[in-house]
Amino acid sequence: MNAVVRVVDLRRTYGGRDTGVTALDGVTTAFARASFTAVMGPSGSGKSTFLHCAAGLDRPTSGTVLLEDQDLAELSETELTRLRRDRIGFVFQAFNLLPALTVQDNVTLPLRLAGRRPKPALVRQVLEQVGLAERRRNLPAELSGGQQQRVAIARALVTRPAVLFADEPTGALDTRTAAEVLGLLRASVDGAGQTVVMVTHDPVAAAYADRVVFLADGRLVGELLDPTAEVVAERMTHLGAWADRVPTGARR
Amino acid sequence: MIRLALRTLRRRKGSFVATFVAMTFGAVIVMACGGLMETGIRSDVPPHRLAGAPLVVAGDQSHELPRQNPDDPEEDVESSTLVERVRLDAGLVSTLADVPGVESAVPDVAVPVLLAGAGPVEAHGWASAALRPYATTAGAAPGRGEVVLSDGHRVGDRVEVVVAGRALTFTVSGLVDSPEPLLFLADTDLERISAHPGKVDAIGLRTEPGADLGQVRHEVGEALRGTGAVVLTGDDRGLAEFAGAARASEDLIVLAGVFGGMAISIALFVVATTLGLSIQQRQRELALLRAIGTTPRQLRRMVLGEALVTSLFATTLGSFLGVPFGQWLFDRLAGRGVVPEAMVFSSGWIPMVVAVGSALLITLVAGLVAGHRAARSRPTEALADAALQRRWLSPVRLILAVLCFGGGIALFIVTIAVMTGPIAASTAGPSVLLWAVGLALVGPGVTRVLLAVFRGPVRLVAGVPGYLAALNTRTRTVRMAAVVVPVMLATGTATANIYLQTTMVAVANEAFAESLRADLVLTSSTGGLDPDLVDEVRRVPGVAAASEFAGSTVFVGAPYDDSQTEDGWPVQGISAEGAALTSAVRLSEGSLEDLRGDTVVLPVEQAATLGRGVGDGITMRMGDGAEVDVRIVGLYPAREGFETLLMPAGLVAEHTTLGLPTQILVRAEPGLSPAVLAEELGGLAPGVAVADREAVTAGYAEQQEIGAWINYLMAGMFVAYTAISVVNSLVMATAARRREFGLHRLSGATRAQVMGMMTVEALLTVAIGIVLGTLVTAATLLPFTLVTDGSVLPSGPVWIYLAVAGSATVLALGATLVTTWLALRPRPAEATVAPA
Numbered sequence A: 001m002n003a004v005v006r007v008v009d010l011r012r013t014y015g016g017r018d019t020g021v022t023a024l025d026g027v028t029t030a031f032a033r034a035s036f037t038a039v040m041g042p043s044g045s046g047k048s049t050f051l052h053c054a055a056g057l058d059r060p061t062s063g064t065v066l067l068e069d070q071d072l073a074e075l076s077e078t079e080l081t082r083l084r085r086d087r088i089g090f091v092f093q094a095f096n097l098l099p100a101l102t103v104q105d106n107v108t109l110p111l112r113l114a115g116r117r118p119k120p121a122l123v124r125q126v127l128e129q130v131g132l133a134e135r136r137r138n139l140p141a142e143l144s145g146g147q148q149q150r151v152a153i154a155r156a157l158v159t160r161p162a163v164l165f166a167d168e169p170t171g172a173l174d175t176r177t178a179a180e181v182l183g184l185l186r187a188s189v190d191g192a193g194q195t196v197v198m199v200t201h202d203p204v205a206a207a208y209a210d211r212v213v214f215l216a217d218g219r220l221v222g223e224l225l226d227p228t229a230e231v232v233a234e235r236m237t238h239l240g241a242w243a244d245r246v247p248t249g250a251r252r
Numbered sequence B: 001m002i003r004l005a006l007r008t009l010r011r012r013k014g015s016f017v018a019t020f021v022a023m024t025f026g027a028v029i030v031m032a033c034g035g036l037m038e039t040g041i042r043s044d045v046p047p048h049r050l051a052g053a054p055l056v057v058a059g060d061q062s063h064e065l066p067r068q069n070p071d072d073p074e075e076d077v078e079s080s081t082l083v084e085r086v087r088l089d090a091g092l093v094s095t096l097a098d099v100p101g102v103e104s105a106v107p108d109v110a111v112p113v114l115l116a117g118a119g120p121v122e123a124h125g126w127a128s129a130a131l132r133p134y135a136t137t138a139g140a141a142p143g144r145g146e147v148v149l150s151d152g153h154r155v156g157d158r159v160e161v162v163v164a165g166r167a168l169t170f171t172v173s174g175l176v177d178s179p180e181p182l183l184f185l186a187d188t189d190l191e192r193i194s195a196h197p198g199k200v201d202a203i204g205l206r207t208e209p210g211a212d213l214g215q216v217r218h219e220v221g222e223a224l225r226g227t228g229a230v231v232l233t234g235d236d237r238g239l240a241e242f243a244g245a246a247r248a249s250e251d252l253i254v255l256a257g258v259f260g261g262m263a264i265s266i267a268l269f270v271v272a273t274t275l276g277l278s279i280q281q282r283q284r285e286l287a288l289l290r291a292i293g294t295t296p297r298q299l300r301r302m303v304l305g306e307a308l309v310t311s312l313f314a315t316t317l318g319s320f321l322g323v324p325f326g327q328w329l330f331d332r333l334a335g336r337g338v339v340p341e342a343m344v345f346s347s348g349w350i351p352m353v354v355a356v357g358s359a360l361l362i363t364l365v366a367g368l369v370a371g372h373r374a375a376r377s378r379p380t381e382a383l384a385d386a387a388l389q390r391r392w393l394s395p396v397r398l399i400l401a402v403l404c405f406g407g408g409i410a411l412f413i414v415t416i417a418v419m420t421g422p423i424a425a426s427t428a429g430p431s432v433l434l435w436a437v438g439l440a441l442v443g444p445g446v447t448r449v450l451l452a453v454f455r456g457p458v459r460l461v462a463g464v465p466g467y468l469a470a471l472n473t474r475t476r477t478v479r480m481a482a483v484v485v486p487v488m489l490a491t492g493t494a495t496a497n498i499y500l501q502t503t504m505v506a507v508a509n510e511a512f513a514e515s516l517r518a519d520l521v522l523t524s525s526t527g528g529l530d531p532d533l534v535d536e537v538r539r540v541p542g543v544a545a546a547s548e549f550a551g552s553t554v555f556v557g558a559p560y561d562d563s564q565t566e567d568g569w570p571v572q573g574i575s576a577e578g579a580a581l582t583s584a585v586r587l588s589e590g591s592l593e594d595l596r597g598d599t600v601v602l603p604v605e606q607a608a609t610l611g612r613g614v615g616d617g618i619t620m621r622m623g624d625g626a627e628v629d630v631r632i633v634g635l636y637p638a639r640e641g642f643e644t645l646l647m648p649a650g651l652v653a654e655h656t657t658l659g660l661p662t663q664i665l666v667r668a669e670p671g672l673s674p675a676v677l678a679e680e681l682g683g684l685a686p687g688v689a690v691a692d693r694e695a696v697t698a699g700y701a702e703q704q705e706i707g708a709w710i711n712y713l714m715a716g717m718f719v720a721y722t723a724i725s726v727v728n729s730l731v732m733a734t735a736a737r738r739r740e741f742g743l744h745r746l747s748g749a750t751r752a753q754v755m756g757m758m759t760v761e762a763l764l765t766v767a768i769g770i771v772l773g774t775l776v777t778a779a780t781l782l783p784f785t786l787v788t789d790g791s792v793l794p795s796g797p798v799w800i801y802l803a804v805a806g807s808a809t810v811l812a813l814g815a816t817l818v819t820t821w822l823a824l825r826p827r828p829a830e831a832t833v834a835p836a
């Protein structure tokens, strides 16, 4: 399989040895090029932690993350940052943009951080892709929540990253604007062969993906290909019930 | 990167203004101190009366301290400034007149006199009038028994002139135009009333037309070789006119150095705190930048670059404001007579460069620290509530804190073990800073501990707002500590400095009162008293004993005095006759009766250092630099820190600027009321005032206050500066919580409850700051008070402490509540969506 990201036996604990919380408990999976994967699970199941580790925002306690066959653990903080800048795109649930910078400046920020002069054609193309070419001189505060998320996606895509990670990108949006954003992500996969990994707890959002992986209590507990919202929702309910049955001892 | 930082500045006006203000004021203070230092170093004193003489010859006021081993070329040569005027031999006048290029050499002698109806003025010889030159506006030159005045009289008037308590009558022969009151006598008359016949204060040289000044100066220098006199030109000439100017400029250099150093440290502290706070508030933004690929190095450079750009503007502004502020400080000092009014304040490019340089250096250090913090922010914090900081002690902080406390403790021990008397105060400045910085470094931890102590009672007393405040402060300890620190610094600096002064003044006053045995003290309004007057006083019925008094500063010339500093030793000149009754000094060996001729009484300790005893001889260098071989006639146990030498009044007075004793100490017969005797003595001589013990001690205390006043002024400056940083950080911290206030309002808190919550928080902050500030003060003052008066508490009214604490509270409450109120004005929903 032509995997862009590969994680092996990923573990992440917070806090001390005795009192700590195990957020990830041995996760192994891979994300193929030009695939759209949704990561699902109940709240507190470790989705965000997983995404942070896979994206090199956080260092796992143990286990391996390979991005295009590069082991992230081998990189220094600065090298990791550069890798993030050049090869990884990121969209958070909120607070994605610097409020003082215009749409265009926010979008080109990763290029500028890399010391590159953004090509106007590229910037225009990316902004057109997210449908905000006319708003490029506006400040984030002048945009709606959905538009802001689209700007964040444009920024994530501008470096043509190997993979785009999104942590509940539609969590704060209404259904209609959420659909716009999800459509955008889908289009980037279909049109430009972008690899996307998205955390969500919304079955409708997950249905946009090619594949859904389920997390519960820091473990991978299932997988679904070509999901539909109904199937995902059904699995989630099941998962919720399953998670409830887990004895508290599982949380170390 | 910097461009990015500057773009985002718009969104951070509050913290930008705070940083800017902190930097500007820091630069202003450093610049002002730099200006004072330059003034001291230049010591430009433009001549007034001698303005017409391009060259002025005067005695060299500086001298070298004796060295332990004169043959050792390695040993540092310490030089010092003599406090009394170094006079010249009158014979030098004719020597100088013969130097090629010199047209005329005119001696100048000043005699302080009292002009009836006009007050104290200086009398000069008529020949010296040519040195300005003063032109007669009416009448003619003074002959014998005649006088020329500056104003207020008519030719032919008879005026009374009091010299050293003796009244003389002169006829006004002419008038001159002079900006300051002056009096010219015939040169022979002046010689007669001078306390130093055969000596002159200075010699003004007029050069021949067309003569090359540099060349003449060189020739004069050659002619002066071996005489110990120096040639002055330009704005140095005034040094010959205003006795004490040289010493004052030296004091000014020390003063400026001490306070300039303190200014730099405090500015560093304040700027670092402010920058740190602004970084704390940008945590989310910084984390986002980290997440999308900003390297730690880039973040560091961004923070540093932004700080440096801000500093460049702030410092430029500050260094322009620094000039008038320095001038203002200088004028205050001149107004109090700390520096001669004739001295010119000069603040040129050097202080400017120093101020800008040190401000940039301060910013560099503070910016590096802040940048380090910024770079440490983890990218995942962009998603979490970034304002929540859990880290409250890093290893680096701990190490630095330990170093600071170590330094503080070392100063504590050194002060107690090595220092005596008022000198112990010299460790206070660095001590305050070390303790304050140390506490600031562990601020979050200490704040946490104190919060735990205060939280219980607050929740009990303050209801819902108290409950909310307690919760807030628990989770936001780090943020709170950032605001506690300035409060601590402000209260610590204020109380430590003020009580230091009150204690010093109290100790000095006590020592003075202890040393004063006299019931009455006679002083002259011209400064000096006729040497015959003391005998007349003794003849007055009811006078049990009377002693002359003259004070000066002397140095031990030989043998080598290990305990001697460049400040020399204070000396009291007293009369052997009557000393037993008027002086508090009790000899452990020898007798005050023998204090006649060239003799000295030494503190026991000093004699031991010198390895000399009663009957041995030592060489003294008197106040005017003259060397005198004296015999030790007695030893006494001196109060630590107040070691004073005793010599015959005549010997001391001879080597002072004035040339005369300044006081006569009188002891009344037992049973006789001093008040009655005072009346009797009052009529004895014109221009002589009689004061009783209370008046004299009060007068002394007033003198002390003048000395302390400079320190109040400078400390006040720092307190004002730190107060600004208190307001700064409170406004910054409070304004950043707009969103939180909105959330409180949305969840049902009334405006009053939010205000109440912030009141409780502000009070908690102030309380912790004051506790820590008090701790700093205690650690600073304890060794000092232990050394000087053996007590644990400083001397001084308790209201000062209460006032400082009260002001801090008012300041903090004001800054917090006004900002909160402004933040609460928008409707809650608006506030929550507004960018943080």
Ligand SMILES: Nc1ncnc2c1ncn2[C@@H]1O[C@H](COP(=O)(O)OP(=O)(O)O)[C@@H](O)[C@H]1O
Binding pocket: A014, A015, A021, A022, A023, A041, A042, A043, A044, A045, A046, A047, A048, A049, A050
């Ligand atoms: N910074 C942190 N410190 C301590 N525990 C954390 C931290 N971040 C997450 N956790 C814990 O790790 C677990 C997984 O969290 P997270 O990955 O955020 O879950 P999700 O995103 O699926 O809701 C949770 O139990 C959470 O409490």
Ligand SMILES: [Mg+2]
Binding pocket: A047, A048, A049
């Ligand atoms: Mg999450």
